Amino acid sequence: MIEISKQDKVSGLGTLLDIKGWVSYLRILAVVSMLLASFSMTFTDSLVIYAHKNKPDVLQVFFPINGTYSEENSQRSALTENKEHGINIPLPRTPVAHIRIDPANEAGELVINKIELKHLFGIETFMSNDLLARSKPLQMIDKLEVTPAGLLIHSTGNDPAFEFQLKRPSVASQLTKIGIISILLSLVMFLGAKILAGEKMLAARERVYVLAIPLLASLAVSALFYPGFMSYDTLHALRGARNGVTDSMWPPMVSYVWRAVDMVSFNPAAMHFSQVFLLLLSVFFVVFIFTKKISYAMAFLFIYLSIPVVLGTVAVIWKDVLMAAFFMAGFAVIVAMRVVVNRWVFIFLSLFAVFLIFLGVCSRHNAITGAVPLLFYFALIVCSRVLKKPSNIWLGAILLGSVLTGAVYVTKTQLDNYSLPNFEKLNNSTAVFMQSVRVLDVASASLCVGSNLFAEMAPNLSLAEINTGYDPRHINLSAGLLNRIGYDDRINKIWLSVALHHPICFLNNKFQITKYMVGANEGDQFLITSPSVDSNEYGYSLAKSSLRDSAVAYIVHASKLPFFKPWFLYLISIASFVYLIRISRLTAGYLTIYLSAVFYFAGLVIFGNAADARLLFYTTTGFSIITFISVFEFIKRKHK
Structure with a gap:
């Protein structure tokens, strides 16, 4: 390994007097500060609203951009009966002192247990009394009441709304925290680096x-x-x-x-x-x-x-x-x-x-x-x-x-x-997974042999139907065939029989899978990337970006x-x-x-x-x- 100088091995009081040591520390401090500053630029403050209602509904949060609330500057999320489920709402980067919350789309009651404000280096929790003090009804809400379960909101129409006052940390306090954490973290890394230096x-x-x-x-x-x-x-x-x-x-x-x-x-x-x-x-x-x-x-x-x-x-x-x-x-x-x-x-x-x-x-x-x-x-x-x-x-x-x-x-x-952490028993789908793999193995072997090898499970299944339903690229693309065959222990016996009597054709599915995975198939590679964010209840999506679009175009074409x-x-x-x-x-x-x-x-x-x-x-x-x-x-x- 690379040798290090004797000065790099100095520790304790000698380190405090070592100019090279200070230079090394300042380099680490610069890197850590840059990391935390970059992270703070990408970090988005968020609200987590713990609310529940006796039937499904939709909660929507509006942000006052240029003093105006609009649909374009809002986040929607599903509201359920699960009081443990927090609704995560990313906040805009522009400073906002208050937000508008539309808690439901119909008259009735709902309870907000608490709201958490998550910022870069901390979480501020607002319980029912805090929520009441910071909330002001705007329309179609006739009662805000503190209860043991949380803040009870009674709405009288299909568009209830109230305003919630935020108190986000100031930029100065955020920068101060970044500075303190940078100093402490870089010091830990510096001392760790000294230990590694001792290990050469x-x-x-x-x-x-x-x-x-x-x-x-x-x-x-x-x-x-x-x-x-x-x-x-x-x-x-x-x-x-x-x-x-x-x-x-x-x-x-x-x-x-x-x-x-x-x-x-x-x-x-x-x-x-x-x-x-x-x-x-x-x-x-x-x-x-x-x-x-x-x-x-x-x-x-x-x-x-x-x-x-x-x-x-x-x-x-x-x-x-x-x-x-x-x-x-x-x-x-x-x-x-x-x-x-x-x-x-x-x-x-x-x-x-x-x-x-x-x-x-x-x-x-x-x-x-x-x-x-x-x-x-x-x-x-x-x-x-x-x-x-x-x-x-x-x-x-x-x-x-x-x-x-x-x-x-x-x-x-x-x-x-x-x-x-509660050690509750999970639904284990290993057996179904293995059976689905074996169905595809037998289907591919059937096409190779030229006859229906599922005769015991699906005697009326034609070779043409197997050919239409079988797709080695993904199990979801073969869902029709899998549903037609079904899942039971008989497939294990059939799979073993095919392996013994048709060993070459038995490997056909493995060959097809390998061909697509290594890109040796005709046409484009299968699922080279997934350039999107699927629809979700959290409101996550991709913003417009010409750089990202160029990168995706490079991936696809290259x-x-x-x-x-x-x-x-x-x-x-x-x-x-x-x-x-x-x-x-x-x-x-x-x-x-x-x-x-x-x-x-x-x-x-x-x-x-x-x-x-x-x-x-x-x-x-x-x-x-x-x-x-x-x-x-x-x-x-x-x-x-």
């Missing part, structure tokens, strides 16, 4: 670059696609975070992570930024550690984000990006463990690495296959630290890796069965170029892997990234029920790193 991991200037460059890139991505594209999967995770997880059809962990992010900001851009920053920070650190050059890591980041299927995927708030971010972060921590000297730091990093990998496994149902090489590499690093004989190291790594893999998988499957197709990138990666073997430069770290990407690919093909080009995001990330590393090794050999 990074030089002072490099520590700043490793943080600042991915940070700026993440801010750019978040600003470009603000607030982040949101598909059905995204909104399902968001509803689980805010209303409670009710099923495990999609991984509950994504909702739990989002719930934690919501503690900082209800703006979905915060979740988008969090997953992108963790991902880019991790891959930047990994490439830098392998190449020992900031310029190479910067070059990789630029090339990586220019790949259409990568940029199109990071534009979306999506579980696949979150999973890749956790896996890459876990791998980055394992790489850092190799050079750590302090025992307690090593133990902390060990626990942190396993925790990150565990979060990655929980973020996608088939992620365990990609985690296996990571966990075994972790086991190898740990055993190399505590054991001496090579035979004991390898045996220990195999045993520890096996135990960790089993423990992570069992814990993940159990976690999917219960909602947190994805049609052969050298940007995943299959081409993967062939280059295979050649790069072979080259590393040939020149004897295939390290355990390189092998781990490559195998993790391959294993994840295999898991998607075996258990997948969709063929989006985005699904192989983690594989594309791993393969891209290997390709770049092989180019680096080639350049290094040329300059020897």
Whole structure:
């Protein structure tokens, strides 16, 4: 690793007198201040209104832009009987001293339990007495009354409205808080950097670059696609975070992570930024550690984000990006463990690495296959630290890796069965999911064989009907066929029989899925990105942006170029892997990234029920790193 000067190792009182140390601290302070200032510019204050009514209705909030209330400057949200469900209303960036709330669309009663004003560094809660003091009826409201349940509002018509006085923090107080937090946070980072310097991991200037460059890139991505594209999967995770997880059809962990992010900001851009920053920070650190050059890591980041299927995927708030971010972060921590000297730091990093990998496994149902090489590499690093004989190291790594893999998988499957934090039993749809995959396998095999292999379940189903109903691109596109076949245990017997009697045709569905995922199909790649925010009850939408539209146009058009197709990138990666073997430069770290990407690919093909080009995001990330590393090794050999 890169050596550091003796001055960088100074701590305690000596640090206070060290000019170079102060310069390093000021650099960190500048980066942190820039981060917080940028975050404050993208952060949107919001109101969370906890209200309920005995039947569904609509609540609408109006903002006085230029002193006038209008439909264009308002937010609507569904009102339900659930008193625990908060209605999130983003506030405009322009200062407003008051808002108008239309609590219903008909005469009757409703109760507002409380209203929370969420700003950058705090939450102000208004209970029933505060609500009464700040509220002024405007029309069709004849009574505002404090009750044990909250503020009771009695409306007399179909357009009730009252004005609510806000007291948002002043700009001066916000800037003061940013300054204080910047100083404290940068001090913690500076002291942490000194510890890492003692471990001889990074030089002072490099520590700043490793943080600042991915940070700026993440801010750019978040600003470009603000607030982040949101598909059905995204909104399902968001509803689980805010209303409670009710099923495990999609991984509950994504909702739990989002719930934690919501503690900082209800703006979905915060979740988008969090997953992108963790991902880019991790891959930047990994490439830098392998190449020992900031310029190479910067070059990789630029090339990586220019790949259409990568940029199109990071534009979306999506579980696949979150999973890749956790896996890459876990791998980055394992790489850092190799050079750590302090025992307690090593133990902390060990626990942190396993925790990150565990979060990655929980973020996608088939992620365990990609985690296996990571966990075994972790086991190898740990055993190399505590054991001496090579035979004991390898045996220990195999045993520890096996135990960790089993423990992570069992814990993940159990976690999917219960909602947190109340541990209520969830509806588990694993059996239905596997049966749907097997229906598609048998349908594709039927087309390959030329006869209906569903005879036991659907004897009257014709081959033409199977051909019409079967679509390997996505399970939703085959919904008609799945509904016709049905879901029961007989499909498991049929699936096994097809595997035994038609082994070649049995793999036809896997081949079709692979073809679409790697972009080897005719025409455009399937679902290269999802450039929209689906209709939702939170009022989230995309504002007009010519820059974003240009980026989407680039993603769509560049994805049609052969050298940007995943299959081409993967062939280059295979050649790069072979080259590393040939020149004897295939390290355990390189092998781990490559195998993790391959294993994840295999898991998607075996258990997948969709063929989006985005699904192989983690594989594309791993393969891209290997390709770049092989180019680096080639350049290094040329300059020897």
